[in-house]
Amino acid sequence: MARFLKIQCECGSDPEIVYGDSKMRRLCKKCQAVIVEPSGGRARVNARIVEVLS
Ligand SMILES: [Zn+2]
Known part of the structure; x- marks a missing residue:
């Protein structure tokens, strides 16, 4: 099941x-x-999942 996730890196x-x-590696913009x-x-x-969007 494909879905979108709202995630936040540990760095805040x-x-x-x-x-x-996703088939793409994603880097935090900040750290x-x-x-x-x-x-x-x-x-x-590898981050906190803030919200699961459907
Ligand atoms: Zn970060």
């Missing part, structure tokens, strides 16, 4: 909207940490 950056099945990493299906999220 502004929340970002990402695709739950450059990898916050979304593709893992062959559902992306791995």
Whole structure:
């Protein structure tokens, strides 16, 4: 099930909207940490999930 997630990095950056099945690595704009990493299906999220959007 594909869905969008609103996530916030541990550093307290502004929340970002990402695709739950993203095939793209996503970096935090503020601290450059990898916050979304593709893992062959559902992306791995290394950040706090603020909200799940459907
Ligand atoms: Zn960050």
